[in-house]
Amino acid sequence: MEKSKKVGGMKRFLLESAGFLVTAFLFVIYMVPFALIFLNSFKMKRDIITNPFSFYAKKGYSLENYVKAFEKMDFVKAFGNSLMVTGLSTIAVIILAAMVAYYFTRSKNLFSTIMFSLMAASMIIPFQAIMIPLVSIYGAGLHVLNSRFTLIFMHTGFAMSMSVFIYHGFIKSNIPLSLEEAACIDGCTKTQTFFRVVFPLLKPTTTTLVILNVLAFWNDYLLPSLVLGRKQIFTLPLSTYAFYGTYSADYGVIMAALVMIVAPVLVLYLFLQKQIISGVIAGAVKS
């Protein structure tokens, strides 16, 4: 990203330093809660409650919360379930949504207009308004609850509108029609054009959507709690249920669990960050 090494000298340097300082300051504020969670996940409950902001812990630091969380959540099994549900849902959403969005931008007919409006509108349906009808239809009506595949199907459906919406915006403004026509001058099919030309060009958007969707699926609590009724198929967030009492919560263990749940998403995020950058550089080199 060396694109703006131009004239400016001192002024530019000062501006950049100021920018850096402001960003760094905001960064610290943004990170504080997460740092606190990390810090407190090693403390015992009383120390957490009396002084969550202190490094000092009367009863000392220990890994006890992690051990307890790992065992009680049946972490390995829950991790596997989460991985499967999140992975398959994300793949399904990304591909289906990119195709739908591509169709909507390139085929302006009644069907795409209506469906696009419906999807945009659906994003503002409060989940509470669908919750009970949803379980009535899929539970009492079709008897398909208590299955990870139903959850994947539902995740895909719920995430569809936002993903289509975002893809739609970017395809429209950033993928020139002429490019497609040039790339497939010798008459390849639409499917080929899409997968060979359009989809690769969407990489930065795809990466963003992967992150957003993975995050949503991985952390979701409400929908899985409605769909998955049996412990064997619980996802990670569901499996933390045992740490919450009616009048109290086991904060140390909850925070340890949270760190373990969040860590994989952070790693994925860091990894995909590089992908975004290299994608852009590759694009720049070609042109």
Add this chain to the structure above:
Amino acid sequence: MKFKKVIAIIAVASMVMGMTAGCGSQETSPATDSTAEESTEETTETTESTEETETPAEESAQADLAGTEISFLNSKGEIQAALEEMAVTFEEETGISVEIIACGAGESPYTKITSAYNSGTAPTMAMLDTTDVVALAKEYAVDLSSEKWVSECENQVTKIDDKVYSFPFCVEGRGLIYNKGAIEETLGTTFDPATINSYDSLKKLLEDLRAAGMESPVVISKEDWSLAAHQLGFIYDTYDGTTAGSTELITKLKDGSLKVEDYERFEQFLTTLDLLLEYNINGEDPLGALYEQDPIFLADGDAAIWANGCWAWPNIADAGASADAEYGFLPFVLGNDTADFANNGIQASASKQVMIDAVQATDVQRAAAKEFLNWIVYEDSGQKMLVETAAIIPACSNNAYAALDPLGKDIQGRLESGKVFSSSFIAPSDHWSVLGASMQKYIAGESDKAGLASEIDAYWTSQK
């Protein structure tokens, strides 16, 4: 080029998956959830017959309950692990497997049971608050009137139209929790809780504590459920100390024939509440209280009295109190009549009710569920685990195990000596939320007695 092929393959695969996910899951569901499948299929045949032919069905099923799978919705999050342990022992002894289903964080049991009934995955047994059972019983619960345990738990069962639809799972009591050690240390004398039996005696105690250096001896939590369902609830429960009495009072409030400001208990209640607020450790900013911090004041001896119930023990223990420390209940004193039952006993009643599903479960499952309840009431291991593993105060008098924590012990002792009143007022489900807000306004000084009274009146008269 290879990369593109891979993408194409994934695309096709996921499309197929997307389209067939519905069918795919249909295939898998019998394997993953046999109970739900069975139960819903059977619903149509059994609904009409179950209610009348309860006993024969039970008898025929009794023979081979081993291997039956049932589920139990738990609404007391803090005993989830204990219940799971109990389920393991129960399965070892009977071969019946019980899955304990938890209500998640922030999810109300009622919402959970609502979605379960709608999705056809209702739990065989559900532990609910009395209000919820009253709302659901006639349509969804098995009539348990002829169960043997009804006689053991006579004083604690809830009757709806003279029928018993639920098993009283535990007794819970509330009042003013005191920390005896903190009081004695501050005052330098021994403290006899029995001496606190009137407004004046409580006032004297608080004055003495302040004079001896404990500036703010009282903790009042700001949570709406605590303020409305537990504190304000005393005005209903002390009408005459019985649930029937509280219902009578509520009927009068609903039809407007009694205004709460003309009701003596309300006057007494606010007088005591004002006293407590004067000594509240969360004093200047009572709504800035943190529920996690409140028990720490008590355990550390910064305060000596916390208006709460026996369910607060885990919090007090987490705050550092040991199980052999001396904690107990003072009555939430009302007025100066030392002969008043409200000043000599605390409120303690069955607070969680277990109902058995009459609609979606099979006969065999229902019989297994009854077996589970009998195990808790009659089997030694069930009795023992209920009290010692789950730290529950049993509602049935035949269970002789002693509670392990001081608050439980206090209530058990009071149940034996009769120093309790068992009224458990039944209010609409939003009572705690609506009047909780009114109570918060009052303790924050945003409204006065007249304001609070008019909101209470308005709430009740707006009920159908």
Add this chain to the structure above:
Amino acid sequence: MGSMGRKKGEKIKNLLIFALPGCITFCAVVMVPFLYGFYLTLTDWDGVSKVKNVVGATNYLAVFQDAQFWSSMGLTLKYVFFSVILVNLLAFVLAYALTNGLKGQNFFRTGFFTPNLIGGVVLGFIWQFVFSRVLVNVGEATGWGIFSSSWLSDPGKAFWSLVIVTVWQLSGYMMLIYIAGFTTLSTDVLEAASIDGATGIQKIKSVMIPLMVPSFVICMFLTLSRAFMVYDVNLTLTGGEPYGTTRLVAMHVYEKAFTSRNYGVGQAEALFLFLIVACISGLQIYFGKRKEVEA
């Protein structure tokens, strides 16, 4: 632009391959339950009962009589207004700074994104501590009146606590979408602008902002809908307290349906909420599109 498919047969084939799988999934999960939910508002169903009687518009009339619904709607509008502006402002600035070769920008991006990973009870716990304890300690140390008591016990400040936590949580999310927008911006355009001698500010104003309009439309829309629908933060941070003054509309709807057990009315209120948000975001998209430049 009828570039897709010259013949009718091909058109249908494209429709089948591209649009149908996604659209069917969407309809099955979202639209069908939504329509069924609409039917339920016309009945007197209480959420569990086996009996459903069609009662017509009764529930909708009840919505108009529910003063609390409208007052929480008013509060929500105020909340949405401030959240949308602050979230987008901050997200845009951050995205700009973090796509411009700032040192350690990957690291920063990750940091700004982490608030999204924290939800539920833990989020409430941490922030409650900040607003009711840390700020009070700061107040004691500095003597500043604004920090003298817990922010969560004062209706006005509790409202701002909600806005602050929302901004903290959503800006990193929107930042990500703006970043995608910035990185997809053709580098040529920027290079060309620089060669023409455009300075930083000019570059932003005349080149970038117009090209970023699609990202704006998307982010504004997402923030609008998230803010209108906010429930988790509301529940865990203030729980509607103090005395019910911070109960936003989604929480009111939920309580109406499940705590007050007025399922039909709650469902009808959810539909009202839907209609109101639909109008507002419809307008927003309409005006956004008019500003959009064809790239």
